[in-house]
Amino acid sequence: MMSGKNIYIEELISDEQIQLGIALLNRQYEQRLSKATMTVSSIRDNRIRFFGCFTDNKLTAVFGLTLHNCASEINYSHLFNHLEFENGQVATIGQFAAINRINVKTLYGVLFDTAQRLGLETLYGILTKNETFYIHYLAATIHKRNCDVDVGTEVPVTAFSMQCRELAPRTQSFLRRSPVRVFEQHNSMLKIHSSDKHTSDSAWGSYQRAFSQVVTSVQQQLYREIADQLNDQVMDSGCGPAHLLKFIENKSIEYHGIDQSPLMVAGAKATIAELGFVNANAQLGFSEQLYCNGKGFKTICSINSLYAAAHPIEQLKHLANQLAVGGTLWLANPNPNMNMTKMTELLKSEAQYWGAHPLFDDFCQHNLRLVNTYQKNFYATGLLSEWCKSVGLRLTSCSEAKFKGAVSLIKAVKEI
Numbered sequence: 541m542m543s544g545k546n547i548y549i550e551e552l553i554s555d556e557q558i559q560l561g562i563a564l565l566n567r568q569y570e571q572r573l574s575k576a577t578m579t580v581s582s583i584r585d586n587r588i589r590f591f592g593c594f595t596d597n598k599l600t601a602v603f604g605l606t607l608h609n610c611a612s613e614i615n616y617s618h619l620f621n622h623l624e625f626e627n628g629q630v631a632t633i634g635q636f637a638a639i640n641r642i643n644v645k646t647l648y649g650v651l652f653d654t655a656q657r658l659g660l661e662t663l664y665g666i667l668t669k670n671e672t673f674y675i676h677y678l679a680a681t682i683h684k685r686n687c688d689v690d691v692g693t694e695v696p697v698t699a700f701s702m703q704c705r706e707l708a709p710r711t712q713s714f715l716r717r718s719p720v721r722v723f724e725q726h727n728s729m730l731k732i733h734s735s736d737k738h739t740s741d742s743a744w745g746s747y748q749r750a751f752s753q754v755v756t757s758v759q760q761q762l763y764r765e766i767a768d769q770l771n772d773q774v775m776d777s778g779c780g781p782a783h784l785l786k787f788i789e790n791k792s793i794e795y796h797g798i799d800q801s802p803l804m805v806a807g808a809k810a811t812i813a814e815l816g817f818v819n820a821n822a823q824l825g826f827s828e829q830l831y832c833n834g835k836g837f838k839t840i841c842s843i844n845s846l847y848a849a850a851h852p853i854e855q856l857k858h859l860a861n862q863l864a865v866g867g868t869l870w871l872a873n874p875n876p877n878m879n880m881t882k883m884t885e886l887l888k889s890e891a892q893y894w895g896a897h898p899l900f901d902d903f904c905q906h907n908l909r910l911v912n913t914y915q916k917n918f919y920a921t922g923l924l925s926e927w928c929k930s931v932g933l934r935l936t937s938c939s940e941a942k943f944k945g946a947v948s949l950i951k952a953v954k955e956i
């Protein structure tokens with residue numbers, strides 16, 4: 541069970557998901573904008589990309605973005621006296637509603653992050669309240685007040701816009717980001733993952749059974765080294781069956797595992813229950829879509845899962861964003877020394893401990909297949925270090941001695 545701390549963001553695509561979002565909107569709009577009703581078809585017909593933020597699988601916020609390629613497409617374009625429209629795409633923000641289980645900073649952080657991932661330049665919108673908040677914290681430019689547009693009820697409306705590539709310093713704090721070059725615009729043209737990827741067992745499900753039972757000596761050494769240095773709060777990105785917990789003695793540690801494979805998550809939940817951890821949870825999803833609903837995680841572990849990411853720098857960047865200032869990232873990933881020969885050698889030496897296990901053969905075959913599939917993503921230690929630095933982390937240790945030289949382990953700290 542999630543402790544209710546974190547937020548998972550997803551694009552609402554199916555009719556059912558959109559209905560859920562509309563129900564949240566209507567609940568809030570009823571009080572102030574009773575005639576502003578939305579339907580699944582109005583969302584679709586107006587080409588609104590509708591995003592939902594979930595806490596404990598419960599929808600806690602929604603926002604819609606309508607992407608525009610030219611100024612004349614902007615809703616209420618006559619209200620905006622200067623349309624900064626030369627450099628790229630913009631969007632109108634709308635259908636915004638939230639309930640109080642989501643932290644305001646996190647919500648706006650998710651909004652700007654989404655805008656940056658979509659490669660948007662400017663967000664235009666109209667608002668009926670909270671103008672001071674938008675001006676003060678989000679550096680909003682006010683275009684026109686007391687606009688004569690019908691938003692479903694007679695309330696004064698203000699037209700505003702916000703920059704979403706070059707964020708003002710105050711707005712940056714909503715993203716919990718270090719102001720380093722990787723966050724500049726050329727690197728922000730990233731796809732939102734939810735629309736083109738779905739959590740699945742296709743890649744990892746078949747591996748789960750053997751992987752959850754066989755834990756090789758080289759894995760054990762790695763988990764132990766990391767576990768010994770963990771204290772009160774951990775986010776485990778691509779947690780698998782949560783093996784790491786087997787090496788943590790403090791049963792009340794706060795642990796948030798996330799994995800995109802339903803079977804792995806089931807395994808992680810079983811591990812949590814079996815070992816009796818009381819503040820631990822595992823959830824299904826992509827690490828890139830999980831947001832810390834607060835100051836940021838104190839520790840994030842990414843153990844042998846970055847190589848499976850379709851957009852590794854993007855994932856690393858997101859993980860760095862979710863760290864609190866002073867927080868630590870543990871990153872382990874196979875390096876180019878990991879190849880078929882090395883894996884065969886490693887498995888051979890494990891046979892003395894695991895050879896009699898009924899799933900050991902299966903474990904060996906899966907591992908050899910993994911090497912074959914992902915070898916191109918076994919990044920050099922130097923490259924991983926550069927990536928860490930480029931997302932604003934300072935390396936405090938770096939080794940390539942794990943798995944007999946085939947896995948690199950980096951410990952890095954977020955300083956600002």
Ligand SMILES: C[S@@+](CC[C@H](N)C(=O)[O-])C[C@H]1O[C@@H](n2cnc3c(N)ncnc32)[C@H](O)[C@@H]1O
Pocket residue numbers: 744777778779780781782783784798799800801804825826827828842843844845848849850
């Ligand atoms: C080799 S397993 C490692 C599991 C665990 N970290 C460990 O060391 O025991 C890699 C895991 O990463 C997960 N994974 C891959 N890409 C992911 C993503 N983008 N978000 C969340 N999980 C992901 C896979 O489903 C798989 O369970």
